Amino acid sequence: MxxxxxxxxxxxxxxxxxxxxxxxxxxxxxxxxxxxxxxxxxxxxxxxxxxxxxxxxxxxxxxxxxxxxxxxxxxxxxxxxxxxxxxxxxxxxxxxxxYSAPMAEYVFAHLLAEYQNLNQMKRSQQNKEWRPFVPELLAGKTIGIAGLGSIGSEMVRKARAFDMTVHGLSYSGKQAHLVDRHFGPSEWDAFVRSLDCLVLVLPLTAETAQVINRELLLAMKPDACLVNVGRGKLIVEHDLIDVLREGHLRTAILDVFEHEPLSADSALWELPQVCVTPHLSGMxxxxxxxxxxxxxxxxxxxxxxxxxxxxxxxxx
Amino acid sequence: MxxxxxxxxxxxxxxxxxxxxxxxxxxxxxxxxxxxxxxxxxxxxxxxxxxxxxxxxxxxxxxxxxxxxxxxxxxxxxxxxxxxxxxxxxxxxxxxxxYSAPMAEYVFAHLLAEYQNLNQMKRSQQNKEWRPFVPELLAGKTIGIAGLGSIGSEMVRKARAFDMTVHGLSYSGKQAHLVDRHFGPSEWDAFVRSLDCLVLVLPLTAETAQVINRELLLAMKPDACLVNVGRGKLIVEHDLIDVLREGHLRTAILDVFEHEPLSADSALWELPQVCVTPHLSGMxxxxxxxxxxxxxxxxxxxxxxxxxxxxxxxxx
Incomplete structure (x- = not known):
């Protein structure tokens, strides 16, 4: 050879x-x-x-x-x-x-931790407090996967195992059959309105850059979870910071950022609803x-x- | 009526x-x-x-x-x-x-959090540190479900979606077909030796009480995870505390205890490898x-x- x-x-x-x-x-x-x-x-x-x-x-x-x-x-x-x-x-x-398995495991680890409220469980343990509560379930919630390539498809598969309703948005529409409801690029607004959790796995292209702006963020349910494992520039970062400060969205789980490494003076590090991780979901x-x-x-x-x-x- | x-x-x-x-x-x-x-x-x-x-x-x-x-x-x-x-x-x-969905979501939330190392991610965020690492995956690991009733079967289903090898132990053998390898009650030792994660979902009966003793705990891989969502008395609790103090096992995720609520002077609250939760997985x-x-x-x-x-x- x-x-x-x-x-x-x-x-x-x-x-x-x-x-x-x-x-x-x-x-x-x-x-x-x-x-x-x-x-x-x-x-x-x-x-x-x-x-x-x-x-x-x-x-x-x-x-x-x-x-x-x-x-x-x-x-x-x-x-x-x-x-x-x-x-x-x-x-x-x-x-x-x-990257399908690592990125899908990252997403479900964080979503489960959020809904089960592992933080509260941990605080109770630290205080030696026995305080049962009823954790929220993924089952029955609606997840939306934006980007249905090999990574997004793996997330669809895992969402099925958790009995979630699965919506998807993609530009090619090739994998539309995988999801309960498929949306095209002209239907972002209807797509995000339908969701409890929005997961971004899109590639960064001229069409997808900054697609998640203030308007779409505010169209999301006030208690929705946003997960970005695609590219930081899919989101207008200062719009996200604004709406989070206004109390919109339950949580934002961000593995990618407009500029990486995320600068030490970014507000994202300290916003209580935000989980910042250092672009490791696809490690x-x-x-x-x-x-x-x-x-x-x-x-x-x-x-x-x-x-x-x-x-x-x-x-x- | x-x-x-x-x-x-x-x-x-x-x-x-x-x-x-x-x-x-x-x-x-x-x-x-x-x-x-x-x-x-x-x-x-x-x-x-x-x-x-x-x-x-x-x-x-x-x-x-x-x-x-x-x-x-x-x-x-x-x-x-x-x-x-x-x-x-x-x-x-x-x-x-x-209880199938709540208990299975509890188990996978905790296993994913452990292997992804959400604690380290959180510490890094608190310190505003950008330190990527490669999270461990459930994919490829072997999980053993002890108890294959409706709850255990749901865990088998979710483990499949994470591409885990699934072993099971049950007393009736009725659901043996669900798992890659089935063990009967006389095969506890071989069962636990084969596992990366052992999940106990058995009912407490004369046969199952205190079945997880020092000998079986030491037969587990040194870096195995133990999860108990069945009954506290399946485990000899002081044996578990001993082997954990000796550095055996990666983690013990315990939702049930010999005596509940867990007494404030139990060593389990403070052992670094232990996650204590207040019998809420089946809430x-x-x-x-x-x-x-x-x-x-x-x-x-x-x-x-x-x-x-x-x-x-x-x-x-």
């Missing part, structure tokens, strides 16, 4: 990936880079990049002329798609199918990403269709 | 139940009692008791001679079954099917219990089989 020259780019664990690919999976010609400078040094002759937070301006440099394929370590590739530095002939692929183990990449590398070398091939027109 | 004389006994909300049954559901001849003294006064002529924590010694009094049917408000009836004060001709029924709304009772009352009056009829030999 032909072995193209590969560069791993990751600010945190590029060498971990490189070692794993070389030693455990037998991939050769791998270089690791953790900083833009290191990447610039090693880029020459690189055909394939496996990367996370790749410094995109590098890709416009002459040394990048050999690059043919960029495999993102993540499921969302809005930065790559939007970048004017990536030549049209460079293929982009994202990780698909690997994957290095090992699983390496296995995914090595399978895709095989396909790349053999000229077979890539898993998670990105349509740069569609944006995902 | 004949209307037998009914007494509601509940230390907390007997009058709430009585009002609800009279006004909303149209049941007549209902008396409410919250204390043994009140119950003694009102017992004469009572044919049906809907009760929670009924003072059993009363049932041996001459005034109880008219009692024909006791409907427990709970799913567990070990106290009623063991009592020598209840004449053999008195029928006992328990609430079946109403039901008054309304749902009233509806169940009124359906069963119809059956009783029309001489049809009762829902949740208890076999006093079997003990549940």
């Amino acid at each position: 032909r072995q193209p020259k590969i560069m791993i780019y990751s600010p945190n664990d590029a060498t971990v990936y490189a070692d794993m690919l070389c030693n455990q999976i037998g991939v050769e010609y791998v270089q690791a880079a953790s900083t833009p400078e290191e990447a610039a040094e090693k880029l020459d002759g690189t055909e394939v990049i496996l990367g996370w937070k790749i410094p995109l301006e590098l890709l416009a440099s002459p040394a990048a002329a050999s690059v043919r394929w960029i495999q993102s370590m993540g499921a969302g590739v809005d930065d790559l798609v939007r970048s004017s530095h990536i030549a049209p002939h460079v293929r982009i692929s994202r990780v698909v199918g690997q 994957n183990t290095d090992e699983r990403i390496c296995r995914y990449f090595s399978e895709n590398l095989k396909r790349y070398v053999q000229n077979e269709p890539l898993m998670g091939a990105v349509d740069r027109q569609l944006g995902y | 004949r209307q037998p004389k009914i007494m509601i006994y509940s230390p907390n909300d007997a009058t709430v139940y009585a009002d609800m049954l009279c006004n909303q559901i149209g049941v007549e001849y209902v008396q409410a009692a919250s204390t043994p003294e009140e119950a003694a006064e009102k017992l004469d002529g009572t044919e049906v008791i809907l009760g929670w924590k009924i003072p059993l010694e009363l049932l041996a009094s001459p005034a109880a001679a008219s009692v024909r049917w006791i409907q427990s408000m709970g799913a567990g009836v070990d106290d009623l079954v063991r009592s020598s004060h209840i004449a053999p001709h008195v029928r006992i029924s328990r609430v079946v099917g109403q 039901n709304t008054d309304e749902r219990i009233c509806r169940y009772f009124s359906e069963n009352l119809k059956r009783y009056v029309q001489n049809e089989p009762l829902m949740g009829a208890v076999d006093r030999q079997l003990g549940y």
Whole structure:
């Protein structure tokens, strides 16, 4: 099998990936880079990049002329798609199918914790108080999943096991059959009005950016839960902060933000109804990403269709 | 329809139940009692008791001679079954099917919170720290459900939606087909050895009392999770405290205890691996219990089989 020259780019664990690919999976010609400078040094002759937070301006440099394929370590590739530095002939692929279980478990962990009121249970234990109450149930509530790709579909499946009514909104409508009621992109208002919990799993595109604005937030039930595991920029963040301060919405569970890491002076950290987590719902183990990449590398070398091939027109 | 004389006994909300049954559901001849003294006064002529924590010694009094049917408000009836004060001709029924969703949601809320490490997420938010980590998944883990009645079966169903391997132990073996691997009562040791999470949903009987002792606890994986939503006396509580202090087991999520309410001087409140909750996993709304009772009352009056009829030999 032909072995193209590969560069791993990751600010945190590029060498971990490189070692794993070389030693455990037998991939050769791998270089690791953790900083833009290191990447610039090693880029020459690189055909394939496996990367996370790749410094995109590098890709416009002459040394990048050999690059043919960029495999993102993540499921969302809005930065790559939007970048004017990536030549049209460079293929982009994202990780698909690997994030469904982690992201769905994150969502149901947080929704169950909210309705069961695990915080109150914990406070009672700390005070050694025996105070039974009747926890609220997911069963019977209506959840709406915005984005019905592989991740959203997995959330639909788990919502079924909790006997929830499941609504969905998607731009393609391809998976409309999965949900009890499907809404298209012109029906955001009716969609959010129908829900107890709104979960955002959409990719960030020109159509979805800032779609959740003040108007839609106020159209949600006053005691609805909002969960965002898609992209921070799906929501107009200052609109969200405003409506939460006005006492609207029961809770906002946010794993993604307009700017990441979330700045220390953001009001979101301290709003009592908000749960802030550091973009970890789709965290994957290095090992699983390496296995995914090595399978895709095989396909790349053999000229077979890539898993998670990105349509740069569609944006995902 | 004949209307037998009914007494509601509940230390907390007997009058709430009585009002609800009279006004909303149209049941007549209902008396409410919250204390043994009140119950003694009102017992004469009572044919049906809907009760929670009924003072059993009363049932041996001459005034109880008219009692024909006791409907427990709970799913567990070990106290009623063991009592020598209840004449053999008195029928006992328990609430079946109403606790499946609440108890299963309780179990998955706590297991997901443990593996996702919601506590760490919360601490990071309080400190405004952006520290991503890879949460552990339920997917791929092995859960063992001890007790495969209606509640245990619902837990099996939810475990499937999380792609867990599901083992089960039951005394009757009737639902063995639901699980990937079934164990009988002589196979406790092999059962617990196979598990990442052990969930106890068994009724308390002569066979199940104190079945989880030091030996079985030590047979569990050192990083296993133990969840008890059955009865406190399934576990030898001081054995559990000992093995936890020795650093065995990842966590114990306990909703039921040898003695309830859990005494303020129990070590369980403060052990860092233990989650204590006040017997609320099977809390039901008054309304749902009233509806169940009124359906069963119809059956009783029309001489049809009762829902949740208890076999006093079997003990549940």
